[in-house]
Amino acid sequence: MPKAKTHKGIKKRVKVTARGKVKFHKHNKGHLQSGKSGNRKRRLRGTTTITGPYADKMVTLLGRNAR
Numbered sequence: 001m002p003k004a005k006t007h008k009g010i011k012k013r014v015k016v017t018a019r020g021k022v023k024f025h026k027h028n029k030g031h032l033q034s035g036k037s038g039n040r041k042r043r044l045r046g047t048t049t050i051t052g053p054y055a056d057k058m059v060t061l062l063g064r065n066a067r
Helices: 008-013 038-043 053-062
Strands: 014-016 022-025 047-050
Touching: 008 014, 008 053, 014 053, 022 053, 047 053
Parallel strands: none
Antiparallel strands: 014 022, 022 047
């Protein structure tokens, strides 16, 4: 059976924490900031985590050495 390859797009965008959560930067922060409210821009700051089945799928795409 061939080795599973790492999904390079996911690898560049997310990081797996020690407890298995998936950490990522929020999107919609690249440009066109003047049309967005201050509250919206503040909510987009920093990172957030994904848990549950969607996180498990991402860890699978990242491969065995994700953690």
